[in-house]
């Protein structure tokens with residue numbers, strides 16, 4: 001019912017030549033994959049390089065961030081309309097690295113999500129607790145607040161353009177994956193939060209990806225959980241063979 005999504009976040013890696021190599025290797029490895037939406041999120045500068053390469057493939061293009069204004073005196077920013085112009089269909093918003101290093105608050109995340117949806121992008125909205133928050137038994141409160149503030153003001157129709165990425169901060173880039181049970185527990189909580197905020201239908205429709213050290217070795221167990229609808233993959237998306245193995249998790 002919910003089509004799985006496997007998305008690769010390239011973070012601050014891959015100049016144009018490396019991006020061309022990675023995408024050229026990836027395309028043949030996933031070209032026969034059906035029933036999975038495949039997304040890659042390179043750095044801004046290589047979006048126009050990658051776009052024509054994937055034009056006739058089953059891979060979609062995302063950016064890793066955007067600003068909330070469409071244009072103006074905002075030096076250094078990139079607007080959702082500009083991402084559409086560069087061929088993006090998706091944008092990652094609220095990644096924990098942006099929250100941690102670039103002062104991205106729930107309010108800024110909310111503004112970015114609204115602007116991105118208005119421009120026609122689908123949002124990969126990242127949420128997740130830190131280790132301290134988990135150890136203090138605060139995980140659910142943190143997730144609830146991030147959800148309520150991040151999607152504040154969104155209609156049910158607008159929510160259809162949102163995909164959630166649950167990424168426990170302690171599992172990102174650390175090699176520590178949440179266990180299948182820990183991930184499922186959080187995903188079920190998140191789905192329940194959408195049932196409370198919207199309705200049963202909205203909660204059943206929204207796709208919730210897991211992120212945090214997903215690899216070919218652990219993807220199957222995670223994807224077998226009833227509320228896990230895909231993965232946001234960092235490190236393992238930087239090599240064609242490991243990302244393709246994750247995309248092809250059913251094989």
Ligand code: PEP
Nearest residue numbers: 172173211212213234235
């Ligand atoms: C990420 O960048 O969103 C991520 C989950 O990274 P990694 O897979 O490397 O933990």
